[in-house]
Amino acid sequence: MRRWNDRMLKTKMFIAFSVVSLFIVGITCSIFYYKNTSDIQHQTFSLSNIISKQFSEMIDLYMRSVEELSLAISIDPSIQNILFDFYKASDPVEKEVVGYKLNPILFNFSYPKTYVQSISIYSLDKHLYQYSKLVEPKPRELLSEEQLKEFSGSLNREPFALLPSAEVHADKEGSPERVVSFIRKITKIPTQTIIGFVSIQINVNAFNMVLANATANELESTMHVLIVADEGRIIYENGSSPNEEARFDTRVFEHTGSEGELRWKDTDYLYTFVRSSYTGWHTVILIPKHVLLLKQKRIQDIVLLVGMLTMLSIAAVSYLLSHQITLPLNKLMRHMSRVELGDFSHRMEYAGRNEIGKLSRMYNHMLGSISRLIHEVYESKLAEKNAQLSALHAQINPHFLYNTLNIMKSISRLRGIEEVAEISESLAGLFQYSMKNLHQPVTLREEIEHIGNYFKIQQHRFGSRILLHCDIPPELLEASVLKLTVQPLVENAVNHGLRRVKAGGRITIRAAQAEGVLTLTVQDNGEGIADKEKARLEESLRKTNPLNPYDEDSRGIGLLNIRQRIQLYYGKDYGLSIYSKPGEGTSVSLVIPLAVKLDSAKEAAL
Numbered sequence: 001m002r003r004w005n006d007r008m009l010k011t012k013m014f015i016a017f018s019v020v021s022l023f024i025v026g027i028t029c030s031i032f033y034y035k036n037t038s039d040i041q042h043q044t045f046s047l048s049n050i051i052s053k054q055f056s057e058m059i060d061l062y063m064r065s066v067e068e069l070s071l072a073i074s075i076d077p078s079i080q081n082i083l084f085d086f087y088k089a090s091d092p093v094e095k096e097v098v099g100y101k102l103n104p105i106l107f108n109f110s111y112p113k114t115y116v117q118s119i120s121i122y123s124l125d126k127h128l129y130q131y132s133k134l135v136e137p138k139p140r141e142l143l144s145e146e147q148l149k150e151f152s153g154s155l156n157r158e159p160f161a162l163l164p165s166a167e168v169h170a171d172k173e174g175s176p177e178r179v180v181s182f183i184r185k186i187t188k189i190p191t192q193t194i195i196g197f198v199s200i201q202i203n204v205n206a207f208n209m210v211l212a213n214a215t216a217n218e219l220e221s222t223m224h225v226l227i228v229a230d231e232g233r234i235i236y237e238n239g240s241s242p243n244e245e246a247r248f249d250t251r252v253f254e255h256t257g258s259e260g261e262l263r264w265k266d267t268d269y270l271y272t273f274v275r276s277s278y279t280g281w282h283t284v285i286l287i288p289k290h291v292l293l294l295k296q297k298r299i300q301d302i303v304l305l306v307g308m309l310t311m312l313s314i315a316a317v318s319y320l321l322s323h324q325i326t327l328p329l330n331k332l333m334r335h336m337s338r339v340e341l342g343d344f345s346h347r348m349e350y351a352g353r354n355e356i357g358k359l360s361r362m363y364n365h366m367l368g369s370i371s372r373l374i375h376e377v378y379e380s381k382l383a384e385k386n387a388q389l390s391a392l393h394a395q396i397n398p399h400f401l402y403n404t405l406n407i408m409k410s411i412s413r414l415r416g417i418e419e420v421a422e423i424s425e426s427l428a429g430l431f432q433y434s435m436k437n438l439h440q441p442v443t444l445r446e447e448i449e450h451i452g453n454y455f456k457i458q459q460h461r462f463g464s465r466i467l468l469h470c471d472i473p474p475e476l477l478e479a480s481v482l483k484l485t486v487q488p489l490v491e492n493a494v495n496h497g498l499r500r501v502k503a504g505g506r507i508t509i510r511a512a513q514a515e516g517v518l519t520l521t522v523q524d525n526g527e528g529i530a531d532k533e534k535a536r537l538e539e540s541l542r543k544t545n546p547l548n549p550y551d552e553d554s555r556g557i558g559l560l561n562i563r564q565r566i567q568l569y570y571g572k573d574y575g576l577s578i579y580s581k582p583g584e585g586t587s588v589s590l591v592i593p594l595a596v597k598l599d600s601a602k603e604a605a606l
Contacts, residue, residue, distance in 0.1 A: 013325070017318030018311075025310050029303045037296045041270070044292060045259045048223070048272040048285040055225060056274045056283040059207065062115065063182070063279050066200055067160060069109060070184040073119065073198045076104050080188065083195050085121060099129040106131035117179050117204035119429070121186075122197040132201075155185045155197075162279060178204045180235060204236045224269070224286040235281060253282060261289070328356045332363060339367065423460055429453040441595075444486075444511065444520075445477040453485050458494055464496050466505035476511045479518050480595040482565055488558040489522035490587050497526030497586050518594040523587040529580040537578065559588070566592060 073079060082101050089095045103120055110116045110131060118132035155161060163181040179201040186196040205228070227236035232247040251261060252271065259272045269286040276283065335348060347367065348360035410419035430449070448470060455468045468490070490507060500506040510521045529537070541563060563575045570592055580586040 008326070013322035014315070014318050017322075018315055021314040022311060025307050025314075029307045033296075033299060033303050036299050037292075038142065040292060040299075041296055044270060044287055045272060048260070048270070048287055049274075051223070051225075052272050052274045052283045052285045054284075056276050059227065059281070060276055060278045061285065062202070062206070063162075065113075066116075066182045066202060067184075069113060069116070069202065070182060070198055070200055071201075072195060072211075073106075074184055074186040075110055076109075079121065080186070080195065081122065083121075083186065087125075087195075095127065101128065102129045103131055115203055116200055117203045118201040120199040120201070122199065124194070124196060141272075141373070155183070155194075161185045162281075169231075178236075181206055207236050208238065211370075222238060222288055222291050226282075226284040226286065228273075228282045228284055230282075231278060248284070252284075264284075289296065304445065325356070328360070332360070335363070351369065354437065395513065419568065423457055426453040426456040440483065441480040442483050443477065444472065444479045444481050447481055447483065447486050448477070448509070450471070450484075451490050454487055462494075462498075462505070465501055465503055466507065468507050469507070470509045472509065474555040476513060476518070478596050479513075481520070481592065482569060483560050485565065485590060486520055488562060489590075492588070493524040493586065494559060497524040497528070499526075513594050516594050518592050520590040520592075521587060523585065525585040528582040528584055528586055529578075530582055534578065534580055541576075541578075562590070566590065 079102065081531050082098060082105075085096055086098045089098055099121075106119045106121070108144050109118050110133065117134065118130055120128055121130055161183045163183060165576040182200040182202060184198050184200075185194050186198055187193060188195050204227075225236070226234055226248065228234055228248045228250075230250070230253075232250045234246050248264075249262065252260070253273065253275070258274065259270070262269055262271050264286060268289040270289060270292070271284060273282050273284040275281070306565055332348060347364045359463075384512065400463040412424060416600065451468070458466070459516070486509065490509070495508050498507070504525075506525050508521075508523045510523070512521075537559070540560060559578070566574050574591050574593065576588060576590050578586065578588050
């Protein structure tokens with residue numbers, strides 16, 4: 001397999017566009033898919049929550065209507081009088097006759113209520129009187145003493161009790177029915193003593209009326225609605241009669257959230273539930289996951305189709321675009337191959353104003369420039385030869401001046417003019433020192449000797465008005481420094497700091513080292529620098545850097561030159577600093593890396 005860089009531009013553009021577009025389209029489609037599936041699940045939970053709340057509220061309305069009916073029965077004067085007559089009768093037959101008087105009264109109460117299947121009146125001695133709408137009613141069952149005690153205990157705490165029935169009855173058509181018993185105590189007015197119980201059996205199939213609009217869409221038509229008691233008994237399930245032995249997993253109700261996923265009757269569902277504070281029942285909405293998966297499958301198919309069409313479109317566009325780009329480039333390559341052979345006469349012909357057109361025009365200009373430069377190179381070579389000859393000629397003058405100074409020194413000593421000889425010797429030393437390799441480091445000892453020659457000349461000018469003192473440890477005399485970095489500082493001190501001193505002028509040169517850094521300080525006790533002038537000088541030092549030459553018209557050219565040389569040679573972490581106070585003198589410090597320059601004898605010994 002060839003390397004990537006060796007492939008043709010057209011191939012690389014096509015592969016790059018395809019891979020990038022595949023990545024972008026894949027990411028976009030994935031985000032779109034997961035966002036939509038998340039939205040569908042969120043909308044499903046929201047709709048399910050709304051339905052469960054509405055259904056729970058409707059059930060509460062039904063049960064409040066039943067509560068009102070039970071209250072009306074419990075306080076009905078006729079029923080209370082019949083119960084009083086029942087307790088007064090001693091003969092069982094007479095009790096039955098009295099009990100039958102309840103039938104027309106219970107009929108009047110239950111007839112308008114379609115959801116009421118039967119109404120039963122229990123006396124305190126376990127007798128039952130029942131009115132039922134069933135054609136074949138269930139035989140009457142008497143209450144046991146335990147049931148009576150249970151009713152009495154629970155109804156002392158609550159106004160009513162709900163007992164889910166586990167029995168399945170049949171009406172005329174034989175369809176299964178299930179009832180819920182609503183039990184309320186009957187109290188004597190006005191003493192409020194219990195004289196009996198009323199039990200209203202509610203047909204749970206009447207709850208289907210609440211779901212009359214449940215077929216509005218595919219989602220609502222496939223959902224399951226359960227009404228579950230706290231102990232897990234299923235009171236109502238739409239679409240089928242609940243199994244008496246079936247129990248709902250009550251751990252669902254213990255979760256912090258009211259929605260999630262569960263498995264019910266070997267099917268995976270999304271669930272939401274609402275607990276009624278009135279009945280204590282949980283209304284559970286179950287939505288099969290396969291319904292959501294079907295919608296997700298539709299979205300997935302749409303996303304894949306759109307992604308494939310987008311990929312094909314991008315691939316076609318990238319191929320055509322790469323072809324349009326590489327066609328003129330191939331033509332340019334053919335022209336350049338001729339240039340390799342030395343033929344500069346061929347030019348590109350491309351009239352477009354795009355990048356290829358600009359490249360073609362630049363190529364043509366480049367060929368013209370190359371042709372012109374070829375001729376200029378010959379001329380520059382001749383000019384360089386002439387410049388070298390001029391430089392050699394210029395070097396003759398410094399050597400001539402140096403030799404002349406030595407002749408002056410010899411003649412002065414022969415004639416006994418020692419001062420002139422000393423000045424000539426010092427000036428020759430200065431000139432000789434300055435002529436040698438300005439950019440090569442020297443030892444601090446050599447720089448101090450050069451300063452000594454300079455100071456000898458100045459003493460002939462100032463006499464004893466100024467003195468030079470060196471405070472340099474012997475081990476630092478072999479330290480490496482750049483040539484002519486300390487002497488200009490001494491010259492500045494003489495020309496600026498001590499120029500007006502009549503007597504007692506002093507220049508001190510100090511050297512110290514710490515942590516691999518050498519600090520050289522030149523201090524004078526002259527007039528110092530005014531604050532305004534010092535601020536201007538510090539600003540010039542701050543703006544000047546190795547890549548930004550200093551302004552020749554600015555003040556402190558010597559200091560700026562020294563700082564540039566130090567930073568060019570050692571780096572921007574090194575340089576110089578100025579401390580001055582008017583009337584107290586000036587101190588300039590050089591900071592450079594500490595390096596010891598060994599002489600040739602020591603190097604040979606090592």
